[in-house]
Amino acid sequence: MHETGKRRPPPNVGLRWAIIGVIVAGSAAAFGYVGGWLAPDRLSPKKFVDVLQASGGEHPGYRRNHAKGICVGGRFESNGALQGDSRAALFAPGVSTPVVGRLALPGGNPYAADSSVPIRSFALRFDLADGEQWRTGMNAMPVFPVSTPKAFYDLQVATGPDPKTGKPDPAKAGAFFAAHPEAGPFLGWVKTAKPPASYATETYGSINAFYLRDAAGVRRAVRWKVVPETPAAGDGFPAAGDTDYLAADLVKRLAAGPLRWHLVMSFAADGDAVDDAALAWPDSRRSVDAGTLVIDSWQAQADGPCRDVNYDPTILPQGIEASGDPLLAARSAAYAESYLRRTREEGHLPGAARPKETRP
Numbered sequence: 001m002h003e004t005g006k007r008r009p010p011p012n013v014g015l016r017w018a019i020i021g022v023i024v025a026g027s028a029a030a031f032g033y034v035g036g037w038l039a040p041d042r043l044s045p046k047k048f049v050d051v052l053q054a055s056g057g058e059h060p061g062y063r064r065n066h067a068k069g070i071c072v073g074g075r076f077e078s079n080g081a082l083q084g085d086s087r088a089a090l091f092a093p094g095v096s097t098p099v100v101g102r103l104a105l106p107g108g109n110p111y112a113a114d115s116s117v118p119i120r121s122f123a124l125r126f127d128l129a130d131g132e133q134w135r136t137g138m139n140a141m142p143v144f145p146v147s148t149p150k151a152f153y154d155l156q157v158a159t160g161p162d163p164k165t166g167k168p169d170p171a172k173a174g175a176f177f178a179a180h181p182e183a184g185p186f187l188g189w190v191k192t193a194k195p196p197a198s199y200a201t202e203t204y205g206s207i208n209a210f211y212l213r214d215a216a217g218v219r220r221a222v223r224w225k226v227v228p229e230t231p232a233a234g235d236g237f238p239a240a241g242d243t244d245y246l247a248a249d250l251v252k253r254l255a256a257g258p259l260r261w262h263l264v265m266s267f268a269a270d271g272d273a274v275d276d277a278a279l280a281w282p283d284s285r286r287s288v289d290a291g292t293l294v295i296d297s298w299q300a301q302a303d304g305p306c307r308d309v310n311y312d313p314t315i316l317p318q319g320i321e322a323s324g325d326p327l328l329a330a331r332s333a334a335y336a337e338s339y340l341r342r343t344r345e346e347g348h349l350p351g352a353a354r355p356k357e358t359r360p
């Protein structure tokens with residue numbers, strides 16, 4: 001026997017090509033699905049951000065929600081009280097962890113009056129010594145209006161400007177709330193909410209639940225909040241027509257010394273809704289004061305360190321884990337889309353047109 005010089009194809013070459021074809025087509029389909037091109041009705045990050053943009057207007061370089069804000073800086077000083085419940089390094093006793101924070105107003109309009117919404121927000125990035133990060137975005141309200149990403153989207157459509165008139169249609173909002181009884185606790189709170197004239201005197205909460213995991217591997221469901229040391233009394237009232245009093249008040253207070261909040265963890269009891277941000281837990285739940293958040297500096301967001309932070313609530317250190325609340329994954333995806341848009345735009349804006357709000 002001798003070789004003829006003609007090479008025979010390896011066995012099953014057709015099958016190999018078929019497998020490669022399936023992989024390529026599968027990857028393309030996955031990209032299409034994630035991008036929302038294959039199923040236009042499916043909620044995609046783009047659709048979330050488009051609907052927020054439709055309400056707040058187009059403001060290149062700004063966040064598509066919570067657009068008006070100010071950067072703050074400081075540290076979290078752990079007292080060790082949470083060490084038994086979470087193995088996160090920042091909860092060890094005596095550990096001081098630097099934070100990059102942002103105080104803001106919900107809504108996509110960076111020029112909105114501070115009195116235009118009853119809610120304020122506080123976002124924090126904790127930079128742990130070993131390079132891990134904990135990012136959280138907290139709102140000053142007890143519960144979220146809805147439980148699911150789809151309901152959040154529908155809420156934006158129902159309360160946003162009507163394409164025909166350019167103004168919100170109260171009938172649409174009414175129909176939405178009639179079909180969403182889960183919004184009852186939020187609506188009840190909104191009716192009596194009296195937002196203070198200062199960021200410093202607010203309590204801000206995670207609203208979504210998470211898990212703490214201890215050194216033995218046991219996990220417990222929690223929600224957290226930061227509770228101010230600054231008493232509400234003496235807030236004063238903004239002068240009539242003053243639309244930017246929150247940042248001015250903050251800057252004045254920080255010039256007089258640091259502001260402090262306590263990081264308080266509330267633990268769920270059996271039967272508490274862990275994956276539903278529209279349902280509050282009773283105040284009587286076990287709670288632990290984990291230490292003090294000390295804020296001692298501020299910077300305008302146009303050039304401050306919070307500008308380029310995406311406060312994605314699913315960026316967590318070991319010892320803190322996301323719950324199954326479906327809002328968390330939707331938030332992560334939508335914040336990334338908003339971040340991509342604003343940072344891309346920022347890069348193309350001439351210096352003079354860069355965002356410069358926050359003018360205390």
Ligand code: HEM
Nearest residue numbers: 063065066102121123137138139152207330334335338339
């Ligand atoms: C499906 C539901 C939600 C969607 C689609 C959504 C969407 C967004 C978007 C697009 C941003 C701008 C992000 C950026 O460009 O950096 C944002 C900011 C923010 N959101 Fe949400 N959000 C949702 C639910 C929530 C919930 C439940 C909370 C509860 C606390 C929350 C708190 C915040 C805060 C604090 C910020 C401001 C972060 C900062 O200062 O940079 N959001 N949201």
